[in-house]
Amino acid sequence: MVKLGRTIKLRLYPDTNQAEQFLAMSKEYQRLANIVSQWIFDHDFQLSWLKINHHLYKIFRQKSELNSQMIQSIFRTVSARYKTVREQMRQQSYRYKNEEDKWVQVPRDLTWLVKPIRFRRSQADLVRQSNYSFVDGMRQISITTLGKRTKLGFTNKGFEKYFTEAWKLGTAKLVHTGDKWFLHIGITKKVSDFNPKDNPQIVGIDRGLRFLATVFDSKGKTLFFNGQKILRRRKKFLEIRRQLQSKGTRSAKKKLKQLAQRENRWMTDVNHRLSKTLIALYGPHTLFVLEDLTNVTFNTDDLPKPLRNSHRSWSFFQLESFLTYKAQAIQSTVVKVSPAFTSQRCPKCGLIEKTNRHHETHEYWCQQCQYRCNDDRLGAMNIGILGQDWLNGVKHPKIRKLTTAG
Ligand SMILES: [Zn+2]
Numbered sequence: 056m057v058k059l060g061r062t063i064k065l066r067l068y069p070d071t072n073q074a075e076q077f078l079a080m081s082k083e084y085q086r087l088a089n090i091v092s093q094w095i096f097d098h099d100f101q102l103s104w105l106k107i108n109h110h111l112y113k114i115f116r117q118k119s120e121l122n123s124q125m126i127q128s129i130f131r132t133v134s135a136r137y138k139t140v141r142e143q144m145r146q147q148s149y150r151y152k153n154e155e156d157k158w159v160q161v162p163r164d165l166t167w168l169v170k171p172i173r174f175r176r177s178q179a180d181l182v183r184q185s186n187y188s189f190v191d192g193m194r195q196i197s198i199t200t201l202g203k204r205t206k207l208g209f210t211n212k213g214f215e216k217y218f219t220e221a222w223k224l225g226t227a228k229l230v231h232t233g234d235k236w237f238l239h240i241g242i243t244k245k246v247s248d249f250n251p252k253d254n255p256q257i258v259g260i261d262r263g264l265r266f267l268a269t270v271f272d273s274k275g276k277t278l279f280f281n282g283q284k285i286l287r288r289r290k291k292f293l294e295i296r297r298q299l300q301s302k303g304t305r306s307a308k309k310k311l312k313q314l315a316q317r318e319n320r321w322m323t324d325v326n327h328r329l330s331k332t333l334i335a336l337y338g339p340h341t342l343f344v345l346e347d348l349t350n351v352t353f354n355t356d357d358l359p360k361p362l363r364n365s366h367r368s369w370s371f372f373q374l375e376s377f378l379t380y381k382a383q384a385i386q387s388t389v390v391k392v393s394p395a396f397t398s399q400r401c402p403k404c405g406l407i408e409k410t411n412r413h414h415e416t417h418e419y420w421c422q423q424c425q426y427r428c429n430d431d432r433l434g435a436m437n438i439g440i441l442g443q444d445w446l447n448g449v450k451h452p453k454i455r456k457l458t459t460a461g
Contacts, residue, residue: 059244059384061222063214067196067236069207076200077236081177081229083121083201084129088174091133096171100141102134120201124185128226132180136172141165179229187227187238193218196238198229209238217242249388251446255340258333259439261397261431262345262371265417268329271435272337279431280329292318322370330377334385341387344442345375346394392441393453400454401426402436407456 069077094111095101107130115126144163153159181187186199190206197206211218225241249255257273267282295314299307333343348371379389400407401421412419412430419433420426428436441452 056245057248057383059246061217061242061244063211063217063240063242065196065209065211065214065238065240067207067209067238069205069236073200073205073207074236076203076205077179077198077229077231078177080121080125080200081179081231083119084125084179085174085177087115087119087121087126087129088133088178089171091129092137092171092174095133095137096168100137100165102137104130104134107134122185122199122202124182125179125199128180128182128186133172133174136174137165140168140172177231181227181229181238183224183226198238246384247386249340249342249382249386251342253340253386255342255387255446256337257342257344257439257442257446258337259344259435259437259442260333261434261438262348262374263431263434266431267325268333268374269429269431269435270333271432271439273439277429277432277435278336280332285325288321289318323373326370326374326377330374330381333378334381334387337387339385339387341382341385342442342446343378343382343387343389344438344445345378345389345391346397346438347391348372348375348394390442390445390452392438392445393451396454396456397437397441398430398434400437402433402440407454 091107091111094107098110101107108127111130112123112126115121115129116123119126121129141164144165144167148160148162149167150158150160181198188197189195190197194208195206196209197204199205222242222244225243227238227240230237230239259271261269261271263269263282264286265282266279267285268280270278270280272278292314296311299311299314337343375389375391382389396407398412398419399409401411401419401424403426404421404424406421406423408422411421412433414430417430419428419430437454441454444452
């Protein structure tokens with residue numbers, strides 16, 4: 056079994072009075088969170104929820120209107136934030152050059168923090184049942200604010216499918232953006248794992264620039280997801296960016312930032328749609344095979360020069376994470392294989408030969424067995440074959456160049 060986690064976002068419609076109550080509660084929550092944060096900072100980063108509770112609970116209860124569940128939720132929230140930061144610091148060790156001009160890495164921990172973590176936004180984490188619950192046959196939501204419970208309407212556009220028994224509701228975050236109120240509810244569901252013995256279909260996916268993805272499945276069918284439209288759009292973004300950069304004014308800088316955000320949102324949307332399409336096309340019991348692109352530089356020959364450096368690999372990793380996340384829900388999975396020689400090996404006779412690939416014509420033509428096919432398709436085929444190796448028990452599938460065949 057695997058536990059799936061999702062977040063559903065509800066738009067809340069408080070009246071003026073309710074909105075004031077929400078605001079007061081969130082501000083009080085934020086205030087106490089910062090006190091807890093200071094306490095943790097002053098007490099050798101004590102993150103044990105029990106210990107924090109032991110020291111602060113009584114004082115908070117006496118001096119605050121927040122109920123006991125809410126106060127305990129503050130302890131959990133603050134402690135969890137410190138743990139996240141601790142993990143981030145652990146992963147980014149401090150580097151410096153020593154006297155011998157060699158790089159030295161020093162692992163960091165929380166003691167490297169110079170001040171307590173600040174909770175800058177007013178917020179509130181609500182525990183289910185005690186702080187929020189659905190009432191009136193799920194038509195309304197009841198939320199506890201300072202001292203009292205209040206009922207209000209909500210919309211859950213697009214999240215209806217999660218309102219079933221199978222999904223368990225967890226802690227919710229009350230979020231205030233602009234003049235709108237939202238409730239983000241964490242939900243979980245247990246589903247069965249991908250089973251390699253279920254005779255899964257194998258789908259090899261070659262990610263690239265000319266084609267966003269070339270997909271080859273175990274039935275021998277190939278699909279191309281064109282990347283031209285994406286490239287054109289990115290070129291346009293680049294043009295606007297240049298115009299703004301040449302202006303150099305303050306408002307241009309602001310616009311540049313907005314533009315970057317818009318480009319990222321758009322790319323995220325592209326990845327969402329592509330992963331959704333792949334999931335819908337192949338369905339349950341599918342093994343999606345991708346190349347492990349860690350430390351890989353892309354062949355950017357197809358890109359206009361100014362776009363080459365700006366090409367962001369994060370978008371490839373994003374697709375991978377979206378696909379993994381969606382596959383999990385339907386007993387499918389994603390496996391990553393080594394990208395070595397995937398564009399050089401002939402899938403028919405096994406010859407590995409760089410010159411078989413003709414970049415200008417985007418064709419692969421095997422010198423040994425005369426097999427010919429589109430070069431992107433070839434990549435996807437080889438990736439699929441490595442997926443089969445994985446199913447057969449090879450932990451890290453990789454094409455190995457054993458002999459120089461002839
Ligand atoms: Zn061949």
